[in-house]
Amino acid sequence: AQSVAQPEDQVNVAEGNPLTVKCTYSVSGNPYLFWYVQYPNRGLQFLLKYITGDNLVKGSYGFEAEFNKSQTSFHLKKPSALVSDSALYFCAVRDPRGSTLGRLYFGRGTQLTVWP
Amino acid sequence: DGGITQSPKYLFRKEGQNVTLSCEQNLNHDAMYWYRQDPGQGLRLIYYSQIVNDFQKGDIAEGYSVSREKKESFPLTVTSAQKNPTAFYLCASSPTTGGRANYGYTFGSGTRLTVV
Numbered sequence: 001a002q003s004v005a006q007p008e009d010q011v012n013v014a015e016g017n018p019l020t021v022k023c024t025y026s027v028s029g030n031p032y033l034f035w036y037v038q039y040p041n042r043g044l045q046f047l048l049k050y051i052t053g054d055n056l057v058k059g060s061y062g063f064e065a066e067f068n069k070s071q072t073s074f075h076l077k078k079p080s081a082l083v084s085d086s087a088l089y090f091c092a093v094r095d096p097r098g099s100t101l102g103r104l105y106f107g108r109g110t111q112l113t114v115w116p
Numbered sequence: 117d118g119g120i121t122q123s124p125k126y127l128f129r130k131e132g133q134n135v136t137l138s139c140e141q142n143l144n145h146d147a148m149y150w151y152r153q154d155p156g157q158g159l160r161l162i163y164y165s166q167i168v169n170d171f172q173k174g175d176i177a178e179g180y181s182v183s184r185e186k187k188e189s190f191p192l193t194v195t196s197a198q199k200n201p202t203a204f205y206l207c208a209s210s211p212t213t214g215g216r217a218n219y220g221y222t223f224g225s226g227t228r229l230t231v232v
Contacts, residue, residue, distance in 0.1 A: 041226065043223035044223040046220055103161070104220065104221055106158055106159045107158060
């Protein structure tokens with residue numbers, strides 16, 4: 001079965017400090033991994049994805065994520081947080097060999113709050 | 117610009133009434149999805165469709181119905197059988213797999229349904 005876990009419901013960080021939003025996954029094959037961000041009353045926006053290749057993936061707005069196969073993790077990071085980064089973040093996984101016809105499985109989301 | 121449009125943005129319904137949420141995309145995507153979002157519960161899949169005239173139940177299909185008569189359109193009907201319909205509804209689309217599993221979803225901006 002495919003699943004994603006985001007172990008923290010909330011992450012709080014001071015502006016200018018580094019931030020990490022955690023994600024672990026479970027799939028039977030090699031995963032395709034995604035991060036999305038959601039601002040209040042809006043749809044989800046794509047941040048970045050890991051498909052293959054370099055384990056460190058760079059995305060929009062200065063975010064990056066590190067794929068760790070041995071730990072089955074795909075943590076989202078940013079070296080210096082901004083107040084405007086405050087939002088709800090979702091991790092998602094797809095097993096490209098799965099029978100669910102391309103469905104993405106989402107974590108429950110992590111609310112990031114950056115304090116000025 | 118290509119995109120996915122949900123309408124209306126806000127919708128109020130009296131108890132016992134059916135209501136239909138619109139989702140239209142001009143991205144030429146084969147697959148479309150409906151999610152329900154409640155605070156603290158992440159995204160829950162209601163229905164999805166990989167091709168015109170075909171769709172599958174997701175994890176919480178009871179009380180909902182869909183149709184896929186055109187590639188561009190995937191309307192969701194919230195029926196009176198849905199016991200707690202007040203929520204934020206998100207529509208998404210993506211290319212199907214078969215060499216394109218590295219694509220994620222494109223989301224609409226959502227419809228907030230309130231039962232009064």
